[in-house]
Amino acid sequence: MTRERQGTLPRWVPWVLLAALIGVIGCALIVGLLWQLTSRADVLRSSVTTNFSDQEIEELAALKLPPSVGNLQVRYDSFLDYFIYLRFEIDAGDLPALLDSTRITQPLSPSEQPGQIFSSTIDTPPDWRPEDAQQHLAGEWNEPGSPGPDYQGLFVDTSDPQRYIVYVAAFDT
Numbered sequence: 001m002t003r004e005r006q007g008t009l010p011r012w013v014p015w016v017l018l019a020a021l022i023g024v025i026g027c028a029l030i031v032g033l034l035w036q037l038t039s040r041a042d043v044l045r046s047s048v049t050t051n052f053s054d055q056e057i058e059e060l061a062a063l064k065l066p067p068s069v070g071n072l073q074v075r076y077d078s079f080l081d082y083f084i085y086l087r088f089e090i091d092a093g094d095l096p097a098l099l100d101s102t103r104i105t106q107p108l109s110p111s112e113q114p115g116q117i118f119s120s121t122i123d124t125p126p127d128w129r130p131e132d133a134q135q136h137l138a139g140e141w142n143e144p145g146s147p148g149p150d151y152q153g154l155f156v157d158t159s160d161p162q163r164y165i166v167y168v169a170a171f172d173t
Contacts, residue, residue, distance in 0.1 A: 030071045052076070061170045062149050064101035066094035073127060084149075086168040087128050095156065096106060104154050108137035130167045133157035144173070 054065050061084050068091040075085040138155040149170040157165035
């Protein structure tokens with residue numbers, strides 16, 4: 001039986017230190033990889049904002065904003081998935097072009113009521129009040145696993161025959 005010299009570490013200590021170092025490096029690599037994969041859409045952002053370009057909004061919501069868009073409000077929440085809520089006004093004549101740019105099943109329904117996704121009790125833009133509409137059109141599209149958003153819903157307040165208020169909800173999970 002050999003006796004270890006006094007003042008030297010046991011043989012297993014370097015192995016434990018090496019395993020701990022590999023664990024720390026591995027965790028750092030995983031966190032960095034996840035950050036890179038999700039940073040394309042500003043992941044840890046959750047806010048009512050106007051800091052999106054029209055191109056970013058169109059990409060996230062899978063639609064083309066018409067030229068007459070006004071009073072645009074955006075709510076965006078994300079981590080590994082995302083939710084985007086839009087509220088804007090358009091000229092009534094721009095509705096067909098807007099609809100053609102979406103994945104929404106047409107024709108829209110004048111009797112369909114907005115679902116929970118359109119409830120003003122969730123974190124939505126400040127003027128999000130589809131329940132105030134006296135007349136409306138509504139439609140949705142839902143296909144999990146598709147490129148772009150898995151869900152796209154549209155609610156159009158047509159109470160003013162010249163200028164419509166449009167509510168869009170889109171999310172990808």
